[in-house]
Amino acid sequence: MEQAIKIQNVIKKYGKKTVLNNVSMDIPKGCIYGIIGPSGAGKTTLVKLMVGAEKADGGCAEVLGRKMPNLKALQNIGYMSQSDALYADLTGGENLAFFALLFKMARSRQKERIAYCAGVVDLHNEMKKRVSAYSGGMKRRLALAAALIQDPEILILDEPTVGIDPELRAGIWRELKRLKDEEGKTIIITTHVMDEAEKCDYLAMIREGVLIESGSPDELVKQYGVDRLEDVFLKAGRDRK
Amino acid sequence: MRVSAIIRRILQQMRRDRRTMALIFIAPLFVLSLMYFIFNGEDINPKLGVVNVDKEIVTALKDADITVTKLTKADNNAIIEKNLDGMLVQKDDKFTLTLTNTDPNLSKGLEIRVKENISLEMIGELIDTLSRGRVDFEDKELDMDVKYIYGDEDTTSFDTFSPALIGFFVFFFVFLISGIGLLRERMTGTMEKLMSTPVNRWEVVAGYLIGYGIIAMVQTTVTVLFAIKVLDIVLVGSIWNVLIICTMSAIVALSLGILLSAFATSEFQMIQFIPIVIIPQAFFCGLFPLEGMANWLQAIAKIMPMYYSADALKAIMYKGVGLGDVKKDMLVLAGFAVVFIVLNVAALKRYRKL
Numbered sequence: 001m002e003q004a005i006k007i008q009n010v011i012k013k014y015g016k017k018t019v020l021n022n023v024s025m026d027i028p029k030g031c032i033y034g035i036i037g038p039s040g041a042g043k044t045t046l047v048k049l050m051v052g053a054e055k056a057d058g059g060c061a062e063v064l065g066r067k068m069p070n071l072k073a074l075q076n077i078g079y080m081s082q083s084d085a086l087y088a089d090l091t092g093g094e095n096l097a098f099f100a101l102l103f104k105m106a107r108s109r110q111k112e113r114i115a116y117c118a119g120v121v122d123l124h125n126e127m128k129k130r131v132s133a134y135s136g137g138m139k140r141r142l143a144l145a146a147a148l149i150q151d152p153e154i155l156i157l158d159e160p161t162v163g164i165d166p167e168l169r170a171g172i173w174r175e176l177k178r179l180k181d182e183e184g185k186t187i188i189i190t191t192h193v194m195d196e197a198e199k200c201d202y203l204a205m206i207r208e209g210v211l212i213e214s215g216s217p218d219e220l221v222k223q224y225g226v227d228r229l230e231d232v233f234l235k236a237g238r239d240r241k
Numbered sequence: 242m243r244v245s246a247i248i249r250r251i252l253q254q255m256r257r258d259r260r261t262m263a264l265i266f267i268a269p270l271f272v273l274s275l276m277y278f279i280f281n282g283e284d285i286n287p288k289l290g291v292v293n294v295d296k297e298i299v300t301a302l303k304d305a306d307i308t309v310t311k312l313t314k315a316d317n318n319a320i321i322e323k324n325l326d327g328m329l330v331q332k333d334d335k336f337t338l339t340l341t342n343t344d345p346n347l348s349k350g351l352e353i354r355v356k357e358n359i360s361l362e363m364i365g366e367l368i369d370t371l372s373r374g375r376v377d378f379e380d381k382e383l384d385m386d387v388k389y390i391y392g393d394e395d396t397t398s399f400d401t402f403s404p405a406l407i408g409f410f411v412f413f414f415v416f417l418i419s420g421i422g423l424l425r426e427r428m429t430g431t432m433e434k435l436m437s438t439p440v441n442r443w444e445v446v447a448g449y450l451i452g453y454g455i456i457a458m459v460q461t462t463v464t465v466l467f468a469i470k471v472l473d474i475v476l477v478g479s480i481w482n483v484l485i486i487c488t489m490s491a492i493v494a495l496s497l498g499i500l501l502s503a504f505a506t507s508e509f510q511m512i513q514f515i516p517i518v519i520i521p522q523a524f525f526c527g528l529f530p531l532e533g534m535a536n537w538l539q540a541i542a543k544i545m546p547m548y549y550s551a552d553a554l555k556a557i558m559y560k561g562v563g564l565g566d567v568k569k570d571m572l573v574l575a576g577f578a579v580v581f582i583v584l585n586v587a588a589l590k591r592y593r594k595l
Contacts, residue, residue: 053436
């Protein structure tokens with residue numbers, strides 16, 4: 001299978017603290033790849049290395065065969081950070097149009113993409129409203145739409161479902177699955193919620209900057225001889241100590 | 242295209258933010274008008290109590306716009322009770338002047354006027370004695386024309402420092418708006434999002450400079466026109482030159498504000514830069530005379546952008562020189578801008594190493 005993202009022996013330090021210690025992972029194209037781990041494990045740092053916001057102190061990150069940071073690769077990455085990263089004074093539509101322009105999208109295609117992305121997150125009736133009037137969940141959905149705007153091959157979502165109600169969360173997961181199945185997108189998602197981890201095709205478990213286990217959820221459960229994915233995580237963590 | 246997208250977005254945001262709009266456009270006019278009225282107040286006559294002072298001298302003091310109150314005895318309490326600015330006591334030929342000194346400027350002025358009038362009276366007396374029975378001294382009025390190189394006899398101190406004031410407001414408000422604007426972008430995560438798109442770092446800086454630059458230019462024009470047309474501040478040189486210098490200092494303020502916002506993690510921390518960056522510049526922009534300052538202080542003045550914009554603005558507005566005569570100031574301002582802009586492009590590496 002073709003690689004979407006390749007992480008090789010990455011080391012990242014902030015001052016004296018090692019946040020990522022010799023992490024390697026291969027993310028194949030066309031799958032949902034979950035990065036799970038407790039808060040502070042280094043998930044966000046790993047994701048930032050993928051979008052080129054951070055530079056590794058050792059090893060390297062490649063996206064679609066290009067060593068990051070790379071501007072051409074960014075054209076094909078839709079990034080949704082933990083914060084909503086929206087302009088509150090602008091309307092939902094203006095936000096999407098702004099990001100579309102940053103990807104040098106032609107005007108006709110812009111309209112089409114904005115309509116499509118707004119539909120995906122069920123916000124097409126709210127496009128004329130200012131973001132400051134949006135609810136928390138609406139902002140999260142708009143941020144997801146903004147990550148989709150340039151129709152990227154790869155979606156990198158940092159905890160996309162935090163603060164979203166269960167119904168909407170299910171809706172977003174349905175949409176992510178559809179994007180993978182119908183449009184062949186590669187989706188990298190970080191989470192610390194176990195039932196979301198189960199929905200991923202592949203999982204990488206990170207703890208204190210170290211990759212402790214990876215594989216498909218079923219494989220992992222079998223390998224550890226437990227009933228639930230949660231137990232795999234607990235056991236794998238204990239084994240290391 | 243990306244640059245224009247950023248510019249359009251900044252203008253759109255600004256238009257929606259009514260309060261910030263009011264701060265940029267109305268606040269400078271408000272403060273400038275306030276300063277105008279404060280500095281153009283009427284001179285008040287100092288109040289002097291006199292004890293046992295010759296009639297001629299009292300008359301002379303009255304002619305010199307001093308409100309004279311006759312006191313019966315030399316008593317410091319009387320000065321305070323009657324709310325006087327000073328008391329002059331004469332014992333034979335010896336004078337004692339007691340000053341209240343709540344306002345040093347008023348005291349100095351009063352002292353000079355009293356001394357002046359007493360000496361004049363004494364000289365007059367001397368001449369009288371000398372001339373008695375001898376040569377006829379004609380009563381000669383002092384014959385002297387006073388001419389001015391800059392301004393005229395109606396020039397007030399406000400006229401001389403208002404150019405610096407205009408430059409200061411442009412600098413201050415642009416610094417604040419751009420700094421906080423960018424800070425907000427860093428805090429809400431939109432900067433990170435922006436840098437996760439294929440935009441170049443220089444495009445971001447250019448977008449910001451031009452976007453906020455347009456706002457700064459409108460603000461500058463409004464402030465300058467208001468100062469000249471409504472407040473009637475002296476403008477000898479060309480208004481276009483004033484606008485050019487103001488725009489240059491706005492660009493310096495803009496790039497400095499954006500740069501410093503990188504070192505602040507909250508709006509409050511951005512405000513903390515005001516006493517460090519803005520207030521010292523106010524001291525060196527010509528509101529206080531530089532010549533009297535210690536050499537090391539004058540050296541500090543030379544590293545402040547405001548010093549150069551105030552110098553150029555005063556030269557244009559008050560002395561009426563052209564741009565050629567303020568070339569040096571303009572070059573230094575341009576230098577500041579270039580340095581800050583380059584540093585800005587470098588500072589964005591925090592968000593993307595490319």
